[in-house]
Amino acid sequence: MNQPGESLRDRKKRRTRAALERATVRLSAERGYDHVTVEEIAAEADVSMRTFFNYFASKDEALIGADPELGPRMAERVLAAPDGVTPFEAYRQAVLAEITGELDSARDLWLLRKEVLTQRPDLLLRAFASSAESEQLLADAVAQRAGLPGTHAYPRLLVAAGSAAFRCAVTRWAADDTLALGDLVGEALALFGTGLAHVPHHDEGGPS
Amino acid sequence: MNQPGESLRDRKKRRTRAALERATVRLSAERGYDHVTVEEIAAEADVSMRTFFNYFASKDEALIGADPELGPRMAERVLAAPDGVTPFEAYRQAVLAEITGELDSARDLWLLRKEVLTQRPDLLLRAFASSAESEQLLADAVAQRAGLPGTHAYPRLLVAAGSAAFRCAVTRWAADDTLALGDLVGEALALFGTGLAHVPHHDEGGPS
């Protein structure tokens, strides 16, 4: 009875993961990240502490809601983009799609995360530490699409630029939430696209 | 008797820090990063474990040899560049100067680090996690130089691009050490300078 949809098992797993992520974010926003123990998070999600670590390799990962399928999903998106689209553009679309999807389905969580990250900016950087594997995967996809050997700098730089863009965008978003996170990421990627050699004009918040 | 040079205290501190860094790198290269405990590192450097944590906030920091003065030093370099030099160029020079200086004074350590990072690429990413503060400092310097408000994306993106360039360069260097690390960083920064929107030509290893 294993419909393509989801087995009971899969549904439960998804719920547990979501509960743990949610508990981590909520409690951290409430009391501060390091005044919350994994034990408390697990209790809040109604599982044992040991189970927490079956889902997330670290507290950091849980805070950011690390998704093991994100890397593969984005890689697929990059490869699936229509011909004639540049690797940069394909990657850019993949990033933006991922972000709008995330904000669409869990905007409330991101608002709480923003609180936590405002207090502890280093957590954002740390959260990306576990994504080394995903970056590799994505870089390979970009390389394939660009017809470059895996040793070339370009693919790695592009995906590294992507996470840098995301990080900077979140930081700015946290400081001034009148702007949409998606737009900020878009702006950052645009700058990376045209190059940083010259300083961009200083017409902030001008007419759209 | 406090000559502008260095007091005995300062000299000892410097030596202890260097010994800890060196012990961390050497033992990690020898046995693998997580088969080395802080206790062993401290013993190797002839200090107590508690002293290790007076110098480095984490094992990660010790492996990479985190230097508390690096941020300020680079910020100063950026601000001290002659007028007429673009912020990008000033930053680029600061990065390259730092790297050649480092390789000049401790090439052997970097060769060992390369071994460790080949086994555990995620450590490179993690090592940067503690540099959030430094990045902020540097971004402010770049902003000042560029005459931009601290809220602008450009300065943050530039310094983020810098660490991305460094990370990617080290990764490539680890995979193929016929190339000079400094050149790889330079190449990466050049790509960020001209923009990632178009795929660069594929003439690897062509005539210098």
Add this chain to the structure above:
DNA sequence: CTGCAAAGTTGCAGAGACTGCAAAAAGCTG
């Protein structure tokens, strides 16, 4: 429905990173 296999959960014991505190040691200065 029943029994079996696969997948997931749990508790436990333990290693090891890291912190706060206060005492001891070492370097500095008059």
Add this chain to the structure above:
DNA sequence: CAGCTTTTTGCAGTCTCTGCAACTTTGCAG
């Protein structure tokens, strides 16, 4: 030497994270 500041150290304790083995839940086929 005496007094002061900085550094080192030991110790107790908290917390993250892991391996292991028992136990429970789900999926499935007879």
